[in-house]
Amino acid sequence: MPVSRLLIANRGEIALRIHRAAHEMGIETVAVHSTADADAMHVRLANHAICIGPPAASESYLNTANIISAAEISGADAIHPGYGFLSENAQFAEIVEAHDIVWIGPKPEHIRTMGDKVEAKRTAGALGLPLVPGSDGAIESVEEAARIAEKIGYPVIIKAASGGGGRGMKVCNSPDQLDTLIKQAGSEAKAAFGDDTVYLEKYLGNPxxxxxxxxxxxxxxxxxxxxxxxxxxxxxxxxxxxxxxxxxxxxxxxxxxxxxxxxxxxxxxxxxxxxxxxxxxxxxxxxxxxxxxxxxxxxxxxxxxxxxxxxxxxxxxxxxxxxxxxxxxxxxxxxxxxxxxxxxxxxxxxxxxxxxxxxxxxxxxxxxxxxxxxxxxxxxxxxxxxxxxxxxxxxxxxxxxxxxxxxxxxxxxxxxxxxxxxxxxxxxxxxxxxxxxxxxxxxxxxxxx
Missing domain, CATH: 3.30.470.20 (ATP-grasp fold, B domain)
Known part of the structure; x- marks a missing residue:
C-alpha cells in the first residue's frame, strides 16, 4: 500500500517543507508539536495535529513513545524525521519499522554505522573513500596517540567519536600538549554525548x-x-x-x-x-x-x-x-x-x-x-x-x-x-x-x- 498519511516528527521550516512535498503527492500530513509550537505554520496547515508534550525537546520532539502513540492515534502509515532531533537515531528508526510504519530514511544499520565517527571512517575507507590520515579507530592511550601524531606530523586534531557541533574537538600543535588535550576532549565528549571515545587525525591548515x-x-x-x-x-x-x-x-x-x-x-x-x-x-x-x-x-x-x-x-x-x-x-x-x-x-x-x-x-x-x-x-x-x-x-x-x-x-x-x-x-x-x-x-x- 502506498503512503497515504505521513507524520512529520519535526518542527519549523523543515516540517513545513515536508508538509508541502507530501501534499503535492496527495498524501495527508500529521503535525506533532510541543505546547510551545501550537501556533506554528505547519501545525496550522497539516490535515491533523497532535500535541506530544511540553516545550522541552526531551519531553516532546525527542519523546519516542509520544511520537509513536501519535502515529497510531492518527493512523499515520509513515514517519518523516526531517533533520536534527531523531533523524539519525537508529533505535527510533527500528521502533518505527517494528510498528509497521514506513520509516522515511536510511536503513537503521546504516544510521548506526555512520553515527559512530570511528566506525564511519573505517567503513568509508573500506568503501574506497579518501580519508584524512590518522588513527584507524579510537585512541586507547596517550602513547598510541603520540606514535600516530609523530608519523603523520603535527598539528593534529582530537575528535569525539560521537556527536558534533565542534564539541570534543581539540587541535594539538606539539607532543607536550597531547595528554592534556586528549583528556579535555574526552571530558567534553562525555559531558555532551555520554561517550568519551576520541580519535585522532591530521589537522588540515586551511581547507x-x-x-x-x-x-x-x-x-x-x-x-x-x-x-x-x-x-x-x-x-x-x-x-x-x-x-x-x-x-x-x-x-x-x-x-x-x-x-x-x-x-x-x-x-x-x-x-x-x-x-x-x-x-x-x-x-x-x-x-x-x-x-x-x-x-x-x-x-x-x-x-x-x-x-x-x-x-x-x-x-x-x-x-x-x-x-x-x-x-x-x-x-x-x-x-x-x-x-x-x-x-x-x-x-x-x-x-x-x-x-x-x-x-x-x-x-x-x-x-x-x-x-x-x-x-x-x-x-x-x-x-x-x-x-x-x-x-x-x-x-x-x-x-x-x-x-x-x-x-x-x-x-x-x-x-x-x-x-x-x-x-x-x-x-x-x-x-x-x-x-x-x-x-x-x-x-x-x-x-x-
Missing part, C-alpha cells in the same frame, strides 16, 4: 568544507547530485552554503561523485545522504556522513530540479529512483543564507514576537520559513527561523539577486542575521569564492576589533 549529496534506492543503485560548498562557518556551524562550489571543476565533480555514488551503491544505501569532505590543494578527505536530509538541501534542488523530499518518500515507499545519473543535469548556481533569530554580531539568541514579516520574492527566489506576522518565536529550540535560497544562471548573477533579496526581506520584532549576510555579500573574498572554513571566524574577529 574548504565540500559535501556531496547522494541518493540510493536500497537495492544497490545510487547516484550523486553534485557538491555543496559549506565553508562559511562559525564554530563549526554552517552560515551560508552554495552549489556548485566555486573551486571544484566539472572533472573533479564527476570523479568524486562517481566514487561516492559507487560507495553508496556497494553499501546498499537507501534514501538521501550527504558525504562530507575537507578539501585542500585539490585533494578530498572524508570527515563524516549524514544519514538524513541536510538543512542546505535546497541549493541542490535549485541546480538539479530534483525534489529531494519527494524522492525520499518515493524510495521509502519501495519505489525505484525516478532518475538515472545521466539524467541529472547541473545548471546555474544557488546560494542559501541561514537566517537566525539572533544578534548578527554577538550571535546572542533573540526569540520573541514577529511584529512584521515580508518574504523576499521575484524570479528564482525561494524562502523556506514558517514565520508570519504575529508569530512568537519560542526560546527553546535552534535559532534558525528561515532560509533564503536564490538561483542564478551564473554565480555573479546569483549574488546580485541575493543582495536584492536580502534587502527586501523584512523580519521585525526580533534581531536576525540578515545584516551579517548583507555584509558578507560585499566582501571581495566571498564574491571571488576565495574562502575556507576559517575565513568567517577570522573576518568576524576583525570586525570586532
Amino acid at each position: 574548504r568544507h565540500i559535501e556531496f549529496q547522494i541518493f540510493g534506492d536500497g537495492n544497490g543503485n545510487a547516484v550523486h547530485l553534485g557538491e555543496r560548498d559549506c565553508s562559511l562557518q562559525r564554530r563549526h556551524q554552517k552560515v551560508l552554503e552554495e552549489a556548485p562550489s566555486p573551486v571544484i571543476t566539472a572533472e573533479d565533480r564527476a570523479r568524486m561523485g562517481g566514487i561516492v555514488a559507487k560507495a553508496m551503491a556497494d553499501m546498499g544505501y537507501r534514501g538521501a545522504g550527504t558525504i562530507e569532505f575537507l578539501w585542500e590543494n585539490g585533494e578530498f578527505y572524508f570527515i563524516e556522513m549524514n544519514t538524513r536530509l541536510q538543512v542546505e538541501h535546497p541549493v541542490t534542488e535549485m541546480i538539479t530540479g530534483v525534489d529531494l523530499v519527494r524522492e525520499q518518500i518515493r524510495v521509502a515507499d519501495g519505489k525505484p529512483l525516478s532518475f538515472t545519473q545521466d539524467e541529472i543535469q547541473f545548471t546555474g548556481h544557488a546560494i542559501e543564507c541561514r537566517i537566525n533569530a539572533e544578534d548578527p554580531w554577538t550571535f546572542a539568541p533573540s526569540p520573541g514576537l514577529v511584529t512584521a514579516y515580508h518574504a523576499a520574492g521575484g524570479m528564482h527566489v525561494r524562502v523556506d520559513s514558517g514565520l508570519y506576522a504575529g508569530y512568537k518565536i519560542p526560546p527553546y529550540y535552534d535559532s534558525m527561523i528561515a532560509k533564503l535560497i536564490v538561483y542564478g544562471r551564473t554565480r555573479e548573477g546569483c549574488i546580485m539577486r541575493l543582495r536584492r533579496a536580502l534587502e527586501e526581506m523584512v523580519i521585525d520584532g526580533v534581531k536576525t542575521s540578515i545584516p551579517l549576510h548583507c555584509a558578507l555579500m560585499q566582501e571581495p573574498d566571498v564574491l571571488n569564492g576565495d574562502y575556507s572554513i576559517k575565513w568567517l571566524e577570522d573576518w568576524l574577529a576583525k570586525q570586532a576589533s
Whole structure:
C-alpha cells in the first residue's frame, strides 16, 4: 500500500517543507508539536495535529513513545524525521519499522554505522573513500596517540567519536600538549554525548568544507547530485552554503561523485545522504556522513530540479529512483543564507514576537520559513527561523539577486542575521569564492576589533 498519511516528527521550516512535498503527492500530513509550537505554520496547515508534550525537546520532539502513540492515534502509515532531533537515531528508526510504519530514511544499520565517527571512517575507507590520515579507530592511550601524531606530523586534531557541533574537538600543535588535550576532549565528549571515545587525525591548515549529496534506492543503485560548498562557518556551524562550489571543476565533480555514488551503491544505501569532505590543494578527505536530509538541501534542488523530499518518500515507499545519473543535469548556481533569530554580531539568541514579516520574492527566489506576522518565536529550540535560497544562471548573477533579496526581506520584532549576510555579500573574498572554513571566524574577529 502506498503512503497515504505521513507524520512529520519535526518542527519549523523543515516540517513545513515536508508538509508541502507530501501534499503535492496527495498524501495527508500529521503535525506533532510541543505546547510551545501550537501556533506554528505547519501545525496550522497539516490535515491533523497532535500535541506530544511540553516545550522541552526531551519531553516532546525527542519523546519516542509520544511520537509513536501519535502515529497510531492518527493512523499515520509513515514517519518523516526531517533533520536534527531523531533523524539519525537508529533505535527510533527500528521502533518505527517494528510498528509497521514506513520509516522515511536510511536503513537503521546504516544510521548506526555512520553515527559512530570511528566506525564511519573505517567503513568509508573500506568503501574506497579518501580519508584524512590518522588513527584507524579510537585512541586507547596517550602513547598510541603520540606514535600516530609523530608519523603523520603535527598539528593534529582530537575528535569525539560521537556527536558534533565542534564539541570534543581539540587541535594539538606539539607532543607536550597531547595528554592534556586528549583528556579535555574526552571530558567534553562525555559531558555532551555520554561517550568519551576520541580519535585522532591530521589537522588540515586551511581547507574548504565540500559535501556531496547522494541518493540510493536500497537495492544497490545510487547516484550523486553534485557538491555543496559549506565553508562559511562559525564554530563549526554552517552560515551560508552554495552549489556548485566555486573551486571544484566539472572533472573533479564527476570523479568524486562517481566514487561516492559507487560507495553508496556497494553499501546498499537507501534514501538521501550527504558525504562530507575537507578539501585542500585539490585533494578530498572524508570527515563524516549524514544519514538524513541536510538543512542546505535546497541549493541542490535549485541546480538539479530534483525534489529531494519527494524522492525520499518515493524510495521509502519501495519505489525505484525516478532518475538515472545521466539524467541529472547541473545548471546555474544557488546560494542559501541561514537566517537566525539572533544578534548578527554577538550571535546572542533573540526569540520573541514577529511584529512584521515580508518574504523576499521575484524570479528564482525561494524562502523556506514558517514565520508570519504575529508569530512568537519560542526560546527553546535552534535559532534558525528561515532560509533564503536564490538561483542564478551564473554565480555573479546569483549574488546580485541575493543582495536584492536580502534587502527586501523584512523580519521585525526580533534581531536576525540578515545584516551579517548583507555584509558578507560585499566582501571581495566571498564574491571571488576565495574562502575556507576559517575565513568567517577570522573576518568576524576583525570586525570586532
